[in-house]
Amino acid sequence: MAKEKLEIIKEANLTNNCPECFNQDMKITFYQKHKYGKLYHRTTNEVSNKIKCNKCGSVIYPVNWTEDIERIFEYYQKMVTPEKASIKFTALFYILIISLVILIGVGIYLFQSGIIQF
Numbered sequence: 001m002a003k004e005k006l007e008i009i010k011e012a013n014l015t016n017n018c019p020e021c022f023n024q025d026m027k028i029t030f031y032q033k034h035k036y037g038k039l040y041h042r043t044t045n046e047v048s049n050k051i052k053c054n055k056c057g058s059v060i061y062p063v064n065w066t067e068d069i070e071r072i073f074e075y076y077q078k079m080v081t082p083e084k085a086s087i088k089f090t091a092l093f094y095i096l097i098i099s100l101v102i103l104i105g106v107g108i109y110l111f112q113s114g115i116i117q118f
Contacts, residue, residue: 002040004043006031010080014051014072019064023055028073032082039093045085049077 012024033046051060051069060069078086 002035002037002042005034005036007034009082010076011045011078014069016066016072018053018056018058019060019066019069020053020058021056025051025054026060027052027054028076030076030080030115037090038097039071041088041090042082043086045082047080049066049073 009032011027011029011032014028015024016026017024018026028049028051031048031050033044033048034082035044051065051073052058065073076109108115
């Protein structure tokens with residue numbers, strides 16, 4: 001089974017007031033989802049975000065956002081450039097494919113030379 005990991009694309013400090021504690025020390029973080037398996041590494045198009053207050057430690061959900069926070073969020077969202085969705089195969093995948101091709105080649109050779117008959 002593939003493991004999923006959120007990798008950080010961009011982080012930025014915000015100087016807006018926290019709706020919980022009214023402190024001006026918040027951080028916005030954008031993440032991109034990556035899936036790691038034994039045979040492949042896949043980068044997806046899914047981008048998520050989180051705004052957290054550094055003072056009180058609370059996560060600021062969109063329901064609690066002020067107009068200023070929404071404006072700043074839209075600004076940083078335009079600046080985020082995620083990696084393209086792609087898939088990269090691991091060495092294990094290539095070893096299995098090469099082994100399979102060699103096995104099929106040996107089978108065809110033995111069948112044509114008359115050692116194996118059906």
